[in-house]
Amino acid sequence: xxxxxxxxxxxxxxxxxxxxxxGQTVAQAAVNAGLxxxxxxxxxxCGTCVAQCVSGDIDPGDYDPSVLPDDERDDGAIxxxxxxxxxxxxxxxxxxxCEASAPQEETQTGTVTAVTPIASEIIRLDVKVANGIxxxxxxxxxxxxNESSEWRxxxxxxxxxxxxxxxxxxxxxxxxxxxxxxxxxxxxxxxxGPSRGxxxxxxxxxxRLFVAGGTGLAPxxxxxxxxxxxxxxNTAPIHLLIGGRTAGHLFAQEELARLQRDLPNLxxxxxxxxxxxxxxxxxxxxxxxxxxxxxKSTRVYLCGPPPMVDAARAAAMKAGIRKSEILCERFA
Numbered sequence: 001x002x003x004x005x006x007x008x009x010x011x012x013x014x015x016x017x018x019x020x021x022x023g024q025t026v027a028q029a030a031v032n033a034g035l036x037x038x039x040x041x042x043x044x045x046c047g048t049c050v051a052q053c054v055s056g057d058i059d060p061g062d063y064d065p066s067v068l069p070d071d072e073r074d075d076g077a078i079x080x081x082x083x084x085x086x087x088x089x090x091x092x093x094x095x096x097x098c099e100a101s102a103p104q105e106e107t108q109t110g111t112v113t114a115v116t117p118i119a120s121e122i123i124r125l126d127v128k129v130a131n132g133i134x135x136x137x138x139x140x141x142x143x144x145x146n147e148s149s150e151w152r153x154x155x156x157x158x159x160x161x162x163x164x165x166x167x168x169x170x171x172x173x174x175x176x177x178x179x180x181x182x183x184x185x186x187x188x189x190x191x192x193g194p195s196r197g198x199x200x201x202x203x204x205x206x207x208r209l210f211v212a213g214g215t216g217l218a219p220x221x222x223x224x225x226x227x228x229x230x231x232x233x234n235t236a237p238i239h240l241l242i243g244g245r246t247a248g249h250l251f252a253q254e255e256l257a258r259l260q261r262d263l264p265n266l267x268x269x270x271x272x273x274x275x276x277x278x279x280x281x282x283x284x285x286x287x288x289x290x291x292x293x294x295x296k297s298t299r300v301y302l303c304g305p306p307p308m309v310d311a312a313r314a315a316a317m318k319a320g321i322r323k324s325e326i327l328c329e330r331f332a
Contacts (some may be wrong), residue, residue: 007090008035009054014097025061026051026080026091035100037093038196040142040153042081044068047330048197049080056089066306067330094198110143110165112188115181118168119251122215123181125154125167127190132161135195137226138219138301138329142193143167145180151193152177155219155303155329157252159226165192168218168251199303199329201226206297210240211285211312213304214249217242219329220303221252224259224266237265239292243285243308244270247277284308289315296320303329 003019018033040048044063061082270280
């Protein structure tokens with residue numbers, strides 16, 4: 001079987017044609033042509049490399065169905081890290097060509113300044129870096145403890161450019177990073193990669209709905225800080241829905257109160273599966289969407305475990321929001 005031409009269309013209108021050799025994934029074919037597509041896990045488990053096949057036949061490969069629901073796949077969505085061409089194809093990427101052709105940025109070393117349990121199963125990790133990391137609010141970086149060979153991805157909850165990085169991390173039983181985190185202390189070192197990801201706050205004047213499950217609140221804290229300090233972000237109403245297992249799983253409540261004081265257009269609603277705190281509802285954050293009377297122009301941002309994201313996406317679409325207006329960030 002000979003190589004197959006793949007045309008990669010980027011959001012800035014730039015097109016690159018690469019040749020996919022037999023057995024190569026889309027991402028591998030791009031690398032051979034000098035392009036580095038946005039990927040993370042490289043095995044179909046995170047959804048970072050999602051793209052749209054608009055022409056041709058693509059084998060979707062093996063992936064976690066929770067990061068690529070069947071209806072999205074049926075509409076042409078693929079994961080570049082595991083998908084392979086069966087024919088010549090045209091693939092749309094949801095980011096500019098410069099993000100794929102730019103050389104890989106170097107990592108830097110960060111120093112842990114605090115490891116603080118702040119809620120049930122949730123740790124706040126503070127890290128100091130010499131060079132502040134510029135990022136689009138909502139993006140993430142990859143972290144690797146010095147003694148580890150494995151990278152893990154976490155969204156920043158701080159403002160772009162800060163030299164003090166803040167992460168909210170859920171402890172996972174037998175998780176490698178979680179195991180390190182339970183013994184980590186101030187002075188420990190981490191390797192930190194550049195900012196990544198296509199889940200970020202769009203600069204547009206329209207209503208916004210944020211739905212956060214668990215530590216999926218972290219990127220929204222960065223987004224809200226950007227809204228507070230950037231006038232062009234600060235004109236439209238925002239509704240933030242927060243979901244947690246119990247009241248004890250909620251965090252960053254003081255910071256949210258400060259943001260709400262500073263942002264008169266921000267409304268916050270909370271739901272917990274059990275033990276709701278005063279002012280919260282019992283149930284799921286996704287249950288609250290139906291009662292919002294969403295403007296049809298609302299941009300929806302969803303971040304949390306895959307079942308929550310899928311339920312929220314379905315609820316938003318039922319409320320009249322087009323699927324193309326819904327941005328999703330799923331994590332295990």
